[in-house]
Amino acid sequence: GADWDSDRDTLLPGYREEWEAARAGRAGDVVGVTGDGTNDGPALRAAEVGLSMGISGTDVAKEASDIVIMDDNFSSIVKAVTWGRCVFDNIRKFLQFQLTVNI
Incomplete structure (x- = not known):
């Protein structure tokens, strides 16, 4: 095998x-x-x-x-992953902020 x-x-x-x-x-x-x-x-x-x-x-x-x-161009994949991680991190920060403000 x-x-x-x-x-x-x-x-x-x-x-x-x-x-x-x-x-x-x-x-x-x-x-x-x-x-x-x-x-x-x-x-x-x-x-x-x-x-x-x-x-x-x-x-x-x-x-x-x-x-x-x-x-x-394969470098576009790296750019897309970098952008995606940044967007995900910003959404996480926004949700964390919203949860602490409303409490």
Whole structure:
């Protein structure tokens, strides 16, 4: 059998289901898949987070993914995560403020 723990970052399209079966019962893992071709569609759909390319990606990949990277630049993912964490932190601070003001 394959050593899925060391190879999980380099899975080829179509192997995601086999990797999923090998990790059954393990909590805490999140599977993210990036792709731009028609052959990546099933893996993008099966992953918890599917990312496809907006410019070079096929329509099948775009439809199957959760997030479309419009400029085909992976640094956009880092920017989006940074913005998302900032928004989440601001919402948390706002709710904490509202709860203390109304008491």
